[in-house]
Amino acid sequence: MKNFLQNKKSVLFLSLALxxxxxxxxxxxxxxxxxxxxxTALVLFMTLPGLSLFYxxxxxxxxxxxxxxxxxxxxxxxxxxxxxxxxxxxxxxxxAMQSFLGGLSKAFVPSMGTASLTGDIPETVFxxxxxxxxxxxxxxxxxxxxxxxxFSSMLxxxxxxxxxxxVPVCHWVWxxxxxxxxxxxxxxxxxxxxVTAGISAxxxxxxxxxxxxxxxxxxxxxxxxxxxxxxxxxxxxxxGFNAGSAxxxxxxxxxxxxxxxxxxSAGALTWMVIEWLRFGKPSVLGIVTGMVAGLGTITPAxxxxxxxxxxxxxxxxxxxxFYAVQIVKRRFKIDDSLDVFPVHGVGGVVGSILTGVFAxxxxxGLGLGGVxxxxxxxxxxxxxxxxxxxxxxxxxxxxxxxxxxxGLRVSEDEEVQGLDIILHEETGYHNL
Amino acid sequence: xxxxxxxxxxxxxxxxxxxxxxxGIAGVTATEVKGFGRQKGHTELYRGAxxxxxxxxxxxxxxxxxxxLVDQAIEAIVQSANTGKIGDGKIFVxxxxxxxxxxxxxxxxxxx
Numbered sequence: 022m023k024n025f026l027q028n029k030k031s032v033l034f035l036s037l038a039l040x041x042x043x044x045x046x047x048x049x050x051x052x053x054x055x056x057x058x059x060x061t062a063l064v065l066f067m068t069l070p071g072l073s074l075f076y077x078x079x080x081x082x083x084x085x086x087x088x089x090x091x092x093x094x095x096x097x098x099x100x101x102x103x104x105x106x107x108x109x110x111x112x113x114x115x116x117a118m119q120s121f122l123g124g125l126s127k128a129f130v131p132s133m134g135t136a137s138l139t140g141d142i143p144e145t146v147f148x149x150x151x152x153x154x155x156x157x158x159x160x161x162x163x164x165x166x167x168x169x170x171x172f173s174s175m176l177x178x179x180x181x182x183x184x185x186x187x188v189p190v191c192h193w194v195w196x197x198x199x200x201x202x203x204x205x206x207x208x209x210x211x212x213x214x215x216v217t218a219g220i221s222a223x224x225x226x227x228x229x230x231x232x233x234x235x236x237x238x239x240x241x242x243x244x245x246x247x248x249x250x251x252x253x254x255x256x257x258x259x260x261g262f263n264a265g266s267a268x269x270x271x272x273x274x275x276x277x278x279x280x281x282x283x284x285x286s287a288g289a290l291t292w293m294v295i296e297w298l299r300f301g302k303p304s305v306l307g308i309v310t311g312m313v314a315g316l317g318t319i320t321p322a323x324x325x326x327x328x329x330x331x332x333x334x335x336x337x338x339x340x341x342x343f344y345a346v347q348i349v350k351r352r353f354k355i356d357d358s359l360d361v362f363p364v365h366g367v368g369g370v371v372g373s374i375l376t377g378v379f380a381x382x383x384x385x386g387l388g389l390g391g392v393x394x395x396x397x398x399x400x401x402x403x404x405x406x407x408x409x410x411x412x413x414x415x416x417x418x419x420x421x422x423x424x425x426x427x428g429l430r431v432s433e434d435e436e437v438q439g440l441d442i443i444l445h446e447e448t449g450y451h452n453l
Numbered sequence: 454x455x456x457x458x459x460x461x462x463x464x465x466x467x468x469x470x471x472x473x474x475x476x477g478i479a480g481v482t483a484t485e486v487k488g489f490g491r492q493k494g495h496t497e498l499y500r501g502a503x504x505x506x507x508x509x510x511x512x513x514x515x516x517x518x519x520x521x522l523v524d525q526a527i528e529a530i531v532q533s534a535n536t537g538k539i540g541d542g543k544i545f546v547x548x549x550x551x552x553x554x555x556x557x558x559x560x561x562x563x564x565x
Contacts, residue, residue: 236502239497239504239505239506240504241497241499241504241506242499296498296501299501300498300501302498304498304499306499306500307500310500343501346500346501347501350500350501350502351501351502360500
């Protein structure tokens with residue numbers, strides 16, 4: 022998507038991506054197709070089971086299944102919604118409304134067959150690849166309201182959120198909307214995914230309120246090996262996320278993979294060192310959280326910066342996200358349960374703005390395409406601000422309406438007993 | 454006959470089992486338990502948030518012992534479970550009225 026949007030003229034993008042009759046004139050590239058097929062599997066693997074295990078390990082044992090269930094159900098729901106109209110509303114021409122929203126001509130993709138192409142890959146592959154991004158975004162928000170939200174409200178919220186936040190924002194940035202026209206750079210979803218999910222997670226935490234007992238009661242992760250397993254899967258899956266976003270098996274994909282890896286390593290080591298210095302011991306949760314921060318922060322920049330830029334971005338992510346967690350949790354006592362906002366939201370904001378700096382050739386990047394660094398940073402900042410406000414506003418409105426209609430939280434007693442047995446009549450672990 | 458209940462540090466479990474075997478004690482039941490005494494709890498840090506863990510993991514051993522072996526058994530546990538640091542645990546000794554081996558129906562010290 023990035024190649025079309027940022028590196029070529031929008032006219033070319035439209036002809037390639039939006040008009041099947043012209044698009045079929047392009048030739049299928051099998052190498053690119055093979056890589057995007059692979060990347061699609063990698064990005065879905067990030068949600069199932071990467072993020073699911075990461076989150077499930079972080080909650081208490083009585084809520085482990087509920088988190089796995091939420092991620093699983095979101096995956097299924099978004100997939101059907103994607104077919105029904107999300108894909109169309111993001112990636113087809115919206116006519117007079119194109120700057121803000123796409124059209125519905127590809128709802129249920131009636132025209133998509135085995136011969137349809139998007140660029141030089143099958144449209145089916147583009148459809149699936151993009152779907153996996155739409156899936157992981159609401160799944161990320163789960164960490165904000167974990168351990169207390171009703172399943173029915175969670176599912177309704179996720180569906181409405183995908184429609185009212187993900188669809189327009191993704192269209193603005195990747196579907197040829199107004200932010201794309203301004204020249205915003207978001208290679209793999211710093212704005213589209215991490216800013217939207219991070220801000221929305223913070224809003225869900227604020228609207229739902231803290232878990233019973235927070236912050237005085239201990240709520241440590243119930244299974245750290247599960248957390249580390251999930252984190253490892255996220256790291257590997259992220260190669261599909263970022264290098265796949267080149268939409269080609271080329272040097273841009275290779276560079277995206279390289280900078281992704283460097284930033285993850287730098288973020289992880291930075292977080293580890295800060296903990297070591299401040300608390301005396303380097304923790305396992307610390308190093309893997311730094312890794313997630315490094316990955317989230319490099320995401321918007323991954324196809325535009327060089328290795329040196331990635332190193333700076335990675336180290337910055339470790340420092341900024343570490344202190345963001347302390348401020349949100351300890352100073353403001355906001356129960357963003359699994360730290361989605363300070364890690365993904367703050368990382369997404371920082372990475373998206375730094376993209377404007379480190380994409381410049383003078384900073385070792387791949388070039389800003391004729392605009393000044395100041396202009397690019399301005400566009401990036403504007404995009405982040407507008408998307409943050411939009412995400413916060415609509416998350417808030419959806420939650421307030423749902424609160425009136427169906428209620429958001431389980432009762433206090435139910436929360437104490439745990440969502441697994443209360444909402445799903447199952448338990449994650451059996452003794453005897 | 455006595456029932457010896459020993460609460461020990463989990464990593465001392467194997468040492469205690471060996472020491473008891475050496476004096477001829479043939480059966481021990483072990484349970485993972487949690488508790489606190491003068492050692493109190495400890496703190497754990499997750500992403501910089503400090504949690505006080507009040508209950509510490511311990512191992513509870515239950516051993517039925519013939520009268521003649523009671524003192525030796527206690528001595529063996531004290532020797533093998535001792536680290537000299539706070540939190541080594543406790544030994545409780547209670548009277549044991551009857552023991553029955555389920556397979557054969559034997560009773561008393563025969564059944565231990």
